[in-house]
Amino acid sequence: MLKWTKAVYQPNGNSLKVVYPDQLHDPNVRAFLRTQELWDESQEYRLSIRNRLNTPHFCSLSKTKRYLRGREESSNRHRSRVDELLTQLQKQNFLFGYNSFDDGNQTFVPLFRGKDYTWTKEVTRTLSSTAQWRHDVFGAELSHRHTERHPWVAIEVIDTHFPDDITMEAWLKISSELPYFILFDFVKRKNYFLKVNEDKQQVRVIYFIYDGAMWKSGFRWNECSSALFKEKVSKELSVG
Numbered sequence: 758m759l760k761w762t763k764a765v766y767q768p769n770g771n772s773l774k775v776v777y778p779d780q781l782h783d784p785n786v787r788a789f790l791r792t793q794e795l796w797d798e799s800q801e802y803r804l805s806i807r808n809r810l811n812t813p814h815f816c817s818l819s820k821t822k823r824y825l826r827g828r829e830e831s832s833n834r835h836r837s838r839v840d841e842l843l844t845q846l847q848k849q850n851f852l853f854g855y856n857s858f859d860d861g862n863q864t865f866v867p868l869f870r871g872k873d874y875t876w877t878k879e880v881t882r883t884l885s886s887t888a889q890w891r892h893d894v895f896g897a898e899l900s901h902r903h904t905e906r907h908p909w910v911a912i913e914v915i916d917t918h919f920p921d922d923i924t925m926e927a928w929l930k931i932s933s934e935l936p937y938f939i940l941f942d943f944v945k946r947k948n949y950f951l952k953v954n955e956d957k958q959q960v961r962v963i964y965f966i967y968d969g970a971m972w973k974s975g976f977r978w979n980e981c982s983s984a985l986f987k988e989k990v991s992k993e994l995s996v997g
Contacts, residue, residue, distance in 0.1 A: 761814070842951075846896065846953070852958060853870070868962075869908055879891055893911075894911070909935070924983070929971070932967055
């Protein structure tokens, strides 16, 4: 069990209050706090009180702490693009796919349909026993079905910060175990790497993670690392 240096609680739905271990020496305080929902400061971990050997402290049932990883994108154009995509996707029933030129002609190849999906921005998801990630946009089927036909969908809007190797490896692993798409959009070439066509009700993508691999349209890119991904995409961004 992990020990925590403070806990927060919200009595009767009011504002959050902070409590520290040294306050737990008072048996009345301990008794009261045991009736409250105690959380860590980020409100991600449920905490409880331990009072062994007269050394009271807060602890969680988790053996490890999941650290929030992120790209720290904060530009106005990043926020604007996230809001734009969210507004478009909330209109529902888009067919997601990529363009194929195998026969010399452009063909739209479907991946999945986002029918009856709910879309939200800045959604924190657990990636592994030690990591969490905040997706720019995340979508899931309204009735909570999670199958190959109704995959989870995350959209990463990249401006200046690419995902690091730990995050990339976590995405690849989780997508190999669950129906999970991570789609990539790049602010510097808006509507090129990911384009929402409201008239056709289609979302055309180029780069995406699925089934444990990075894909470029219909071509599987095994053993893709964060550095290789950044190098390849940066060249394409410089051309546009």
